[in-house]
Amino acid sequence: MPSFALLLKYRVAIALLAIFISLFAWFAEWADRVYICPYCRAQRTVIGLLGLLLLAYPMHWLNRWIASTLAVLGLVVAGMQHFNGWKKIMAGKFTWGDYWYANAWVLSGCALFLITGLILYLWAWRPTPLPMDDQ
Numbered sequence: 001m002p003s004f005a006l007l008l009k010y011r012v013a014i015a016l017l018a019i020f021i022s023l024f025a026w027f028a029e030w031a032d033r034v035y036i037c038p039y040c041r042a043q044r045t046v047i048g049l050l051g052l053l054l055l056a057y058p059m060h061w062l063n064r065w066i067a068s069t070l071a072v073l074g075l076v077v078a079g080m081q082h083f084n085g086w087k088k089i090m091a092g093k094f095t096w097g098d099y100w101y102a103n104a105w106v107l108s109g110c111a112l113f114l115i116t117g118l119i120l121y122l123w124a125w126r127p128t129p130l131p132m133d134d135q
Helices: 004-030 038-055 061-091 104-124
Strands: none
Touching (some): 038 061, 038 104, 061 104
16 A cells, blocks of 8 residues: 555646546536536536646645635535435435446545545645755
8 A cells, every 4th residue: 555655746646637537527517428416516626626726836825725615615515415315315215326336426425535635635745855965
């Protein structure tokens, strides 16, 4: 399992992956592969914007302030959608649909993990120290 220090070296790759996930989800909606969902739109937008903010200098206070605000919005929206799925489960009205992996309950749970991971990564990131010569 990779260490956290190793993970911190891949900031650009993680940021680009978040942006790709966001764009892929948007293209799926634009191609009429998924239904229009305001919860999903907010979540995928927040994931993409957090990816963009990771590409910028993550230690700047304004970057962290904006990212934290966006993350709170995304987490509230994802939490509401996920809780609605739990309400359906408890009421006995929950269905997986044709594709379980495209279920709103599963995807909102994934969004909760992604947004939480991205904001924690943004706050934990530090530039790697330059190697020092002993000569």
